[in-house]
Every structure is written in structure tokens, then in C-alpha cells.
Amino acid sequence: MRRPWVGKFVLLSAIWGGSFALIKVAVDAGVPAVWVAFARCLFGALALWAFCAVQRQGVPRDRAVWGHALVVAALLNAVPFTLLAYGETKVSSVLAGVFNATTPLTTLVFVLLIVPQEKVTGAKLAGLLVGFTGVLVVLGVWQGLGDDVLVGSAACLGATTCYGAGFAYTRRFFSGGPHSAGALSAVQITCGAAQLAVAAPLLGGVPAWPGWPAAAALVVLGAAGTGLAYVLNLDVIRQAGPTVAATVTYVTPLWSTALGVLFLAEPAGWNAVAGGVIVVAGVLLARKPANRPVGQERTQPLVRADKPGPGRRAYGSPHTTTRSRQ
Known part of the structure; x- marks a missing residue:
């Protein structure tokens, strides 16, 4: 049976998994965490608006949409992006990627x-x-x-906690309406960039030029990890359904671990691998559907994969709107 979404799913998992290595390159070059977060949102917003222009998707003008977008941007982008970057100044990208797999669990709590x-x-x-x-x-x-490991791990887990709150908020207040997912994602990331444009000079000072490798890492991190990935995620949701799309969270730690070990020479202890497997097992257990009486209606998913029309909304993973996400 033909499954055109498989290639996009693999590419999406690789982009999100590689984001942790790109963050590590930037922070090791001395880029303050808050400026890393700003670059992600800035280049991500530019990529998403370009996508919307090509697709001729209108800009939402409802004040309520923009108000909710400000909240979602803070919870899913501005704060967690900063926390993840700060966490990676203390711990490896391997550990940060494994911690990110707890996002579905924190989402469940909220x-x-x-x-x-x-x-x-x-x-x-x-x-x-x-x-x-x-x-x-x-x-x-x-x-x-040690102090560094404790602080860095707490920052990474704080980011996934923000994701959990943001996904729950999005599900209740931001996932409906007639606007396309691409347009709403662009609005959300733009709000995140605006928030960080104010916060970055106050918290991170004036950044120095980090060198071409770090600058390239930031551009790719934003344009691909926070721009292209949103579009890929939407395509996977529409072609395979939200349940399949959400499983990208299980694959991204494999990429983050492999890339951290191969390209950054980071250690991957047995406990990081075993703990990651246990975390994924917990996610699978928590996602187990409850037994329902025959004929009882199931809760409607956020998006119907059979009729993806322009007004449908869906979100999939760690680094996207309402994903099981980034």
C-alpha cells in the first residue's frame, strides 16, 4: 500500500532531532540562550510567511486569535526555546533530546x-x-x-512543561476557527519573535558575531526546525492522521542521540538510552485508549485526515503548534 507521508515523516523526525545539535553548536559558540530562541522564531516566521504567501493564505485579523496566539507563543516558543538553549549550556544535546520525549506526558497533565x-x-x-x-x-x-547537570536538566524539563501547558491551551482555545494551520502557525511564531525581540536585549545583552558555523546553525534551526517542519508536520497529519503524526516524538530522540554522538562527540551513557526507552513506554501506556461501551461516541480529533480542507486545523509535535512536539 502506497504511503506518501513516510518520507515526510522521516524528514520531519530528522529535522526536529537535529535541532538539539544545532542549538548546541550555537550556545557553544557563545550565543546567549535568549538570542538562540529569537533566531529560531525570526527565521521560522520568515519561512512560514513565505509559505503562506505561496499558498495565498490570508492573515487572521481577529483580535481574539492574536490574543490567544500571544499566550501560545509564550508557552510553546519564547519560554521553552530559551529554556532548551540554556539547558544545553549545561547538558549535552543527547540528554536534551531524550528529555524532550517527555512532552506528551507533561501535555497529558495539563x-x-x-x-x-x-x-x-x-x-x-x-x-x-x-x-x-x-x-x-x-x-x-x-x-x-552535579550542579550543572541538575540545572540544565531542570531547564530542559521546564521547557517540556511549557510545551505541555501550551498544547493543552491550544487544544482548548486556539485550535478551532476557519483559519489555516499555516497562517495560524505564522501568527504564533511571529508573536514569539516579537516577545523575544523585547526580552533578548534585556536578558542577553548585545550579542557578538558568533562565527559562520553558529550563524548557519541558527538560520537552519529557524527556517527548517521552526518553519519547514511545521509545514511537513501538517502534511503528515493530513495524509496519515494525527495519531501517526504524534509518534514522531518517539523517533526524534534517536536522531538527537545519533547526531550528538557522531558530530559533537557527546557521550550517550546506557542510562540515557534505557531511560529514553522507559519514557517512551510511559507515553505509550498513557496514550492507551480507555475501554468504551459499544456505541459510545469517541472524542473528535483536532483534525480529520479524510477532509483536510483549508479551514482544518491540526498540530503534531515538540517544535510545532499543538504537537506531541518540540
């Missing part, structure tokens, strides 16, 4: 809190417990934690 349709089940609670155990294994708590 969804249970603010989305009335979601019900607490034993599987979800067990999945959260298993996922938390996986985080402890990744950290290697039995070995003791």
Missing part, C-alpha cells in the same frame, strides 16, 4: 487539568509514573547530580 472532556484513567496515571521513572533513569540519580 490536558487533564484544563480540558473537561479528558478523563483520568489508571493507564494514564501509570504512564505518568513510568515516564517519571524514565526521567530519573536518564538523570542517573543513583550516581548523584
Whole structure:
């Protein structure tokens, strides 16, 4: 059976997995974390607006949309992008990529809190417990934690917590309406760039030229990881459905680990690999559907893959709007 989305899925997972190595290149060159986050949003917004122009997608003019976009941008872009970049000044890109796999678990926590349709089940609670155990294994708590590892890990987990809150908020307040996903994504990332344009000079000072490798890493990180990836993610959702698209979260740690080891010579201890597997197991357990009586209607997904029309909205992963995401 022909599956045209498979190539896009692999490319998407590689782009998001490679984002952690690109962040590491930038912060190791001395780029302040908040400026890394700003570059991601700036170049991502430019790429998304170019996509919207080619597709002739209109700009949302509803004030409520822009108001919600400001909140979503803070939770899914400005704050977590800064925290991830700061975390990678303390820990490897390998660990940052593994920690990012906890995003579906933090999302579940906030969804249970603010989305009335979601019900607490034993599987979800067990999945959260298993996922938390996986985080402890990744950290290697039995070995003791140095200050840098503790601070860096906390920053990375703080980013995934922001993602969780942002995805839940998006599901309730920002995922409906007649606007295309591309246009709303462009609005969201633009809001993130505006927020960081104010914060970056205050928190990071005036950045120095980091050199061509770091500058290139920032352009690719924004244009591909926060621009092209959003478009690919939308295509995968429309062609394969949101459930399949969400599984990209399970693949990105493989890319982040491989690229960190091969190109940055970072160590990948057994506990990072084992802990990552345990985290993914917790995610799978938490996603296990509850038993429903025959005839009971299922909750409608955010997007119907069979009729993706221009007004449909969908989100998929860590680094996109309402993804299981970046």
C-alpha cells in the first residue's frame, strides 16, 4: 500500500532531532540562550510567511486569535526555546533530546487539568509514573547530580512543561476557527519573535558575531526546525492522521542521540538510552485508549485526515503548534 507521508515523516523526525545539535553548536559558540530562541522564531516566521504567501493564505485579523496566539507563543516558543538553549549550556544535546520525549506526558497533565472532556484513567496515571521513572533513569540519580547537570536538566524539563501547558491551551482555545494551520502557525511564531525581540536585549545583552558555523546553525534551526517542519508536520497529519503524526516524538530522540554522538562527540551513557526507552513506554501506556461501551461516541480529533480542507486545523509535535512536539 502506497504511503506518501513516510518520507515526510522521516524528514520531519530528522529535522526536529537535529535541532538539539544545532542549538548546541550555537550556545557553544557563545550565543546567549535568549538570542538562540529569537533566531529560531525570526527565521521560522520568515519561512512560514513565505509559505503562506505561496499558498495565498490570508492573515487572521481577529483580535481574539492574536490574543490567544500571544499566550501560545509564550508557552510553546519564547519560554521553552530559551529554556532548551540554556539547558544545553549545561547538558549535552543527547540528554536534551531524550528529555524532550517527555512532552506528551507533561501535555497529558495539563490536558487533564484544563480540558473537561479528558478523563483520568489508571493507564494514564501509570504512564505518568513510568515516564517519571524514565526521567530519573536518564538523570542517573543513583550516581548523584552535579550542579550543572541538575540545572540544565531542570531547564530542559521546564521547557517540556511549557510545551505541555501550551498544547493543552491550544487544544482548548486556539485550535478551532476557519483559519489555516499555516497562517495560524505564522501568527504564533511571529508573536514569539516579537516577545523575544523585547526580552533578548534585556536578558542577553548585545550579542557578538558568533562565527559562520553558529550563524548557519541558527538560520537552519529557524527556517527548517521552526518553519519547514511545521509545514511537513501538517502534511503528515493530513495524509496519515494525527495519531501517526504524534509518534514522531518517539523517533526524534534517536536522531538527537545519533547526531550528538557522531558530530559533537557527546557521550550517550546506557542510562540515557534505557531511560529514553522507559519514557517512551510511559507515553505509550498513557496514550492507551480507555475501554468504551459499544456505541459510545469517541472524542473528535483536532483534525480529520479524510477532509483536510483549508479551514482544518491540526498540530503534531515538540517544535510545532499543538504537537506531541518540540
